[in-house]
Amino acid sequence: MAVIESDPANRTHQSLVALAAALVHDLGHGMFSHAFEDIGKRINLPMAIHENVSDALVRESEISEVLNRELGRGFSEEVADVIRNKNPGNLFDSVVSSQFDADRLDYMQRDRLMTGVQGSGVDATWILANLEVGTVRINADEEEAGEVKTLVLGPKAFHAAEHYVLSLFQLYPNVYLHKTTRGAEKIFSSLILKLYGLVQDGRNDLSGLPDNHPIILFLSNPNAIENALLLDDALFWGSLHFLSNSKDKLVAEYASRLEGRRLLKCIDVRRQIEGQIPVRRGMTPEDRQEREAKITIKVKTIMKEITARSIERERNKERQILIDEYRRSPYKKFQDSQTPLNQILIRHAGVIEDMAHLSSVVSGAESFEVNRAYVSEDDTEGRTMIASIIQNSVGEV
Structure with missing residues (x-):
C-alpha cells in the first residue's frame, strides 16, 4: 500500500497527482458512457472501457507531454496509476476514487440539477467544512497491520454524511436505474x-x-x-x-x-412480485428479511425462465425481449472493500468509526434491485408469455 509522505514537498507532489487524476480520470468515456462500457465488457472491447482509454491517453498522448513538461518527468505515469487502481492506496487516492470522493460530490449535484430531481440534495459545503485527516488502524486476518491516514468527517457532519449516502442511493431509482x-x-x-x-x-x-x-x-x-x-x-x-x-x-x-423516443414497454417483474407479497403492518426486521428472501427467490426463478425463453426466441429469429437486472447497495461495508480508505468515517466521541456502525439508517438500508423485461408494444406473444411465467410463479407463493 502506498503511504503518505511525511515530507511537505512530497505531500504537495501527491496532492498534485491526485488533483490531475481527478481532472482527467473520465476522459476515456465513450458514447452512452457506462452502457457502452457494458458492451465492451460483454464482448471484450478494451477501448470501450473508459479506464483503459483514460489510462492510454494519460500515458501516451499530448496529455502525457503536458503533465511531464509542467510537473516533472514520470508525472503522467503516476497519474495513470492512480486512475488504474481499483482501490485507493492512500489518502490522496481516496479523493479520486472511493465511496466518498470528489467525483461523487460533483455528479450528485450536477445530475440532480440537470435532471430536475428535487430530492437527493447534498450539503457539500457543510461536509467539506467539517472534513479533516485522521489516522486509523488497518487490520488483516485479525492481526494489527499498521496505520493509515484517511479522510474523516467531524461529528457535526454526521447527519450530512448520512444524508449524502441516502441521497446517492435515491439517485439510482430516480435517475440512473429509472425504467x-x-x-x-x-x-x-x-x-x-x-x-x-x-x-x-x-x-x-x-x-x-x-x-x-x-x-x-x-x-x-x-x-x-x-x-x-x-x-x-x-x-x-x-x-x-x-x-x-x-x-x-x-x-x-x-x-x-x-x-x-418510442421505447419498448417495461414489465417490472420485481414490482409485480412485491405486490403479491405485500408488507404487513407490524412486521419485524426478521419478517422483512424473510419477505425479501421470498421475493428474491421468486424473482430469480422468473427472470431465469424469461431469459431462457428470450434466448430461444432470438435463436428462432423472433422479436427480442431485453433483460435488465441490477443490484445496488446504498453503502459498501468494510468487509467488502477491505480498506478504511474506501469508507466514510466519522469522528464520534473522540473515536473514528465507520458510518455504517454509527447510523442505523445506513446500516439498515436495503439494497435497491431491478429485475425487468422490455418488449415491443405489439409483441402480444412475448407479453403473454411473460405474464404466464409470472402468474405461474405467483401461484406457488
Whole structure:
C-alpha cells in the first residue's frame, strides 16, 4: 500500500497527482458512457472501457507531454496509476476514487440539477467544512497491520454524511436505474451489438452507415484508441437517421425507436412480485428479511425462465425481449472493500468509526434491485408469455 509522505514537498507532489487524476480520470468515456462500457465488457472491447482509454491517453498522448513538461518527468505515469487502481492506496487516492470522493460530490449535484430531481440534495459545503485527516488502524486476518491516514468527517457532519449516502442511493431509482433510462440503454446496447455482428461478418452494407463512418471504423478495429476517440453522444445521435434506414430489420427498428423516443414497454417483474407479497403492518426486521428472501427467490426463478425463453426466441429469429437486472447497495461495508480508505468515517466521541456502525439508517438500508423485461408494444406473444411465467410463479407463493 502506498503511504503518505511525511515530507511537505512530497505531500504537495501527491496532492498534485491526485488533483490531475481527478481532472482527467473520465476522459476515456465513450458514447452512452457506462452502457457502452457494458458492451465492451460483454464482448471484450478494451477501448470501450473508459479506464483503459483514460489510462492510454494519460500515458501516451499530448496529455502525457503536458503533465511531464509542467510537473516533472514520470508525472503522467503516476497519474495513470492512480486512475488504474481499483482501490485507493492512500489518502490522496481516496479523493479520486472511493465511496466518498470528489467525483461523487460533483455528479450528485450536477445530475440532480440537470435532471430536475428535487430530492437527493447534498450539503457539500457543510461536509467539506467539517472534513479533516485522521489516522486509523488497518487490520488483516485479525492481526494489527499498521496505520493509515484517511479522510474523516467531524461529528457535526454526521447527519450530512448520512444524508449524502441516502441521497446517492435515491439517485439510482430516480435517475440512473429509472425504467426509461435503462430502457433506452438496453436498446442502444442491442443496436451496437447487432452492428458489431454485421461488421464482423463483413456485412457493413446492411448497417446503413458508410464504411468510413466512425462507428464502423471502431467496430472494425476496436483495439485502436484513435477509433475509440471518434465516438461520442453527438456522433451517435447524428447517426440514427442513417441507421433507421438500415437493411437490417433490428438495426432499423431500434434506431427509429431511439430517434423518435418510442421505447419498448417495461414489465417490472420485481414490482409485480412485491405486490403479491405485500408488507404487513407490524412486521419485524426478521419478517422483512424473510419477505425479501421470498421475493428474491421468486424473482430469480422468473427472470431465469424469461431469459431462457428470450434466448430461444432470438435463436428462432423472433422479436427480442431485453433483460435488465441490477443490484445496488446504498453503502459498501468494510468487509467488502477491505480498506478504511474506501469508507466514510466519522469522528464520534473522540473515536473514528465507520458510518455504517454509527447510523442505523445506513446500516439498515436495503439494497435497491431491478429485475425487468422490455418488449415491443405489439409483441402480444412475448407479453403473454411473460405474464404466464409470472402468474405461474405467483401461484406457488
